[in-house]
């Protein structure tokens with residue numbers, strides 16, 4: 268059969284003697300619970316994905332390596348503060364639609380569609396594929412004929428084809444696009460509204476290397492993406508697409524940081540200039556800030572740079588943007604420390620507002636606040652408070668003997684020598700002169716209204732110094 272035929276019928280079985288099920292039968296079997304989806308990794312991405320499938324009526328197996336995550340999941344809970352995830356897990360357990368496995372091979376044997384949602388972080392400027400390798404091997408070991416494997420983390424272009432498919436083929440003894448099917452579906456969720464983003468926020472991206480798997484992906488993922496799907500034939504292109512989104516953001520933030528630093532030097536109000544500039548339809552200047560954190564934006568450009576170096580391409584803008592953004596914690600702290608009252612720096616009491624990498628989330632991965640803490644510790648400042656309304660405890664902070672993590676904002680801003688706002692949590696909008704008294708504040712996110720503070724006690728990135 269040729270590709271591109273009736274969407275309800277498999278148009279490219281590739282398998283000679285084996286007849287594939289019509290897509291409608293396949294979907295019916297997922298909906299009836301005969302076919303099961305397994306989600307490997309119940310973190311920021313996996314937990315909302317599992318929830319989206321559960322919400323579509325499908326039976327889901329959650330798999331994770333962490334005993335704590337599994338224990339929580341069995342109670343219908345997650346450590347991910349995403350709206351609707353806990354409720355969906357709890358309903359799923361009550362309806363016997365949500366199953367939790369600690370055996371990844373058994374989960375693969377039991378499920379038809381296996382979704383890889385474990386993290387790909389960075390080690391020595393290269394993608395760290397250890398977790399992906401581990402689950403891929405387990406999935407391959409339990410793989411059955413006509414099963415479907417779908418890959419979700421953001422990864423360097425070529426990873427699925429060159430790294431994951433060979434593991435699946437070797438461990439299963441079967442061939443991709445013939446005996447089993449591989450889909451790449453990058454996640455585009457914004458933490459804090461993940462289920463909404465999957466279901467209604469953006470079109471989903473589905474890709475595969477053959478037409479049959481791509482049509483299959485469209486049919487399957489149509490169950491959860493209500494805003495439509497963008498189909499890409501060629502997984503490598505889809506892997507690149509996701510990284511391009513991240514590079515675009517990183518470069519635009521770097522541009523904002525560069526212009527804000529110029530504005531600081533010229534004593535120009537960057538924020539007013541930005542607002543006016545963005546009133547023109549083609550202009551989308553981003554926000555400057557104390558740093559670019561999170562498990563995505565600082566990492567994806569590195570994947571691009573690594574692959575560029577291997578292919579002897581000099582991605583100068585991507586590289587420069589990283590350098591500019593990496594320098595922002597140091598630049599901001601230098602300006603903030605200029606506000607310290609004259610006294611021995613080591614004896615100063617400094618408060619950092621925000622540990623999360625951005626406002627509205629409790630995720631602290633690669634937060635610029637860690638860079639600030641490292642520098643304050645190097646300067647031997649002994650009394651440092653970090654406040655965050657959403658982060659209740661943090662293992663990295665425990666390593667700093669000079670740093671206390673607190674959730675009480677009044678305590679954090681009382682009787683201090685300097686306050687540095689590092690995260691744009693909405694909770695900080697209430698700060699003003701009567702709350703912080705005579706303590707100088709450096710606004711590393713341009714969040715606060717300078718008019719709410721005494722002129723000499725407020726400085727901020729891109730904010731002019733008032734005479």
Ligand SMILES: NC(=O)c1ccc[n+]([C@@H]2O[C@H](COP(=O)([O-])OP(=O)(O)OC[C@H]3O[C@@H](n4cnc5c(N)ncnc54)[C@H](O)[C@@H]3O)[C@@H](O)[C@H]2O)c1
Nearest residue numbers: 308309310311312331332333385386387398401420421454
């Ligand atoms: N966080 C986001 O907003 C976001 C958005 C889009 C894409 N992504 C991509 O998704 C990937 C996953 O990110 P995340 O934020 O969900 O990570 P996470 O750390 O929040 O969750 C990962 C989960 O996988 C589990 N895990 C790790 N190794 C495992 C293994 N070998 N077997 C089984 N379980 C294992 C962990 O215990 C954890 O529960 C990222 O690397 C990124 O490429 C993330």
Ligand SMILES: CC(=O)N[C@@H]1[C@@H](OP(=O)(O)OP(=O)(O)OC[C@H]2O[C@@H](n3ccc(=O)[nH]c3=O)[C@H](O)[C@@H]2O)O[C@H](CO)[C@@H](O)[C@@H]1O
Nearest residue numbers: 455456512513516520553554556559560561563564624625
């Ligand atoms: C391409 C894109 O948009 N991707 C989003 C991004 O989401 P994110 O959760 O990482 O959040 P961001 O808002 O990008 O922030 C990252 C860091 O940059 C700082 N920042 C931000 C905007 C700005 O103008 N100036 C800044 O300084 C901010 O404080 C924070 O530290 O990656 C997810 C995973 O791939 C995507 O799913 C999601 O779509």
